[in-house]
Amino acid sequence: MINENDVITNLDELEAFLLSVENGGMGLTNVAGIALATNNADGRHFVAVLDDKHQLLLGRWVTDDVYENGKDLVRNGPKKPLH
Template sequence: MINDNDVIETLDELETFLRLVENGGLGLENVAGVAGVAGVAGVALATNNSDGRPFVAVLDDNHQLLLGRYVSNDVYENGKDMVRYGTKKPH
């Protein structure tokens, strides 16, 4: 589910979102590869097939969308390493 009202506009907002996912702060279950892993394997940047809008996707063990948030074009272009490798700051 992607909520149109919750657009991630900055890299700081993306980092906060990823930390919540990494730490289980969103109450999501069966997030693929996130718990106890340095990177966030269950999170990906993608684009919506119908309108091309970029979003960050949280995926379950079966690679099904659990949660999505639209992101700005700047976050989509510059947040790829953060999504790919996880946040670097201590939790």
């Protein structure tokens, strides 16, 4: 579910990812939420797209900076208009 080489390194990339999920660009179905999380095994942070049973549909690693500074963006949603 998480590509090891696909890391979100800045807030613009995080916002683009969120917009893509909201627009249906990822081809995911049954999306119920998005959260920032930490992998229990190694402590790495990621953004998680979850279904209505809180199961991981898709995840992308994020840098520590994005994890710390992207919380409001994930909580409140992107500010850019949907295309």
